[in-house]
Amino acid sequence: MNILYKAMDIPKSCEVGNTIFKKLFYENSSMNTRDKEIFKDCIDKIIWRYSFKEDTINIQTYKDDIREYDEIAIIEVILEKDSKCKRIAEIIQGTIPYPIILVFSYKDSFLINVGHKRTNKVDESKNTVEELIFTDWIKTNKLQYRDKVFTKSIDISKLSYANFYKFYSDFINAINLYNASIYQNDLKALENKDADEVKEITDSIEGIKKKIDKLKSKIKKERQISKTIDLNIKIKKLEKQRDKLISKLNK
Structure with missing residues (x-):
């Protein structure tokens, strides 16, 4: 190294x-x-x-x-x-x-x-x-x-x-x-930003990613169309939250 x-x-x-x-x-x-x-x-x-x-x-x-x-x-x-x-x-x-x-x-x-x-x-x-x-x-x-x-x-x-x-x-x-x-x-x-705030935002993004992955995993196993639609709606909401945080990080 x-x-x-x-x-x-x-x-x-x-x-x-x-x-x-x-x-x-x-x-x-x-x-x-x-x-x-x-x-x-x-x-x-x-x-x-x-x-x-x-x-x-x-x-x-x-x-x-x-x-x-x-x-x-x-x-x-x-x-x-x-x-x-x-x-x-x-x-x-x-x-x-x-x-x-x-x-x-x-x-x-x-x-x-x-x-x-x-x-x-x-x-x-x-x-x-x-x-x-x-x-x-x-x-x-x-x-x-x-x-x-x-x-x-x-x-x-x-x-x-x-x-x-x-x-x-x-x-x-x-x-x-x-x-x-x-x-x-x-x-x-990023080096000009507050490191604690950056970490807080990053942790939130990672947390949302885990929730999205879990929901996507559920969709693969789901057989009912109504429940699949409901899960997709939840994913879209989480993706919007994630994108908002990423945008905040890039300001």
């Missing part, structure tokens, strides 16, 4: 390059037999690529009532199969307590996963991942325009160095804008 790390322009002082053995996750997370099979069948290797700490980069630690960020790691998961990324991310993010930029690589493609973490109120020794956010698969040998703009946006010199929370938040915002750009022709135009 040289193209990604080159775009991020990470100082050599942050390099780690250590292998993380699967045993770490077997012993420190609540993995069932199926989870262990996923790790065995889908993962070739897990590598701790970089570590951002106060002594490796000029960024301050962050602490408030619900979270403590004194380190950010970039961990790469080299896959044997490009599947089960969501479950693998859940396990890795849930096991490692500090914020992670998780990079999945498969052949000539990569996918990034991030998620803010907060202290578990029931068990303070554990952390809760607030939301797992994923990019699409990005082909390194066939970057689209939005991919090129995105990789430029995650040059770490463009992120906030105020503290690790703001640094990580800026990285997440870059991903949220990238994900929204599938509905917007110009990612650079």
Whole structure:
């Protein structure tokens, strides 16, 4: 994934390059037999690529009532199969307590996963991942325009160095804008918008898409014409809502 790390322009002082053995996750997370099979069948290797700490980069630690960020790691998961990324991310993010930029690589493609973490109120020794956010698969040998703009946006010199929370938040915002750009022709135009608002609109669009897909699936199984017509009417209403949100995103 040289193209990604080159775009991020990470100082050599942050390099780690250590292998993380699967045993770490077997012993420190609540993995069932199926989870262990996923790790065995889908993962070739897990590598701790970089570590951002106060002594490796000029960024301050962050602490408030619900979270403590004194380190950010970039961990790469080299896959044997490009599947089960969501479950693998859940396990890795849930096991490692500090914020992670998780990079999945498969052949000539990569996918990034991030998620803010907060202290578990029931068990303070554990952390809760607030939301797992994923990019699409990005082909390194066939970057689209939005991919090129995105990789430029995650040059770490463009992120906030105020503290690790703001640094990580800026990285997440870059991903949220990238994900929204599938509905917007110009990612650079989105960079001038409020990232939280863009994510809210994008989440609403995705939610409507799921509802439409579910209704279309019902139509395929429906035998009564009256019910099919009713389902089509509902789809049309949802499509109008979706198009309105996409239009709002493009203003």
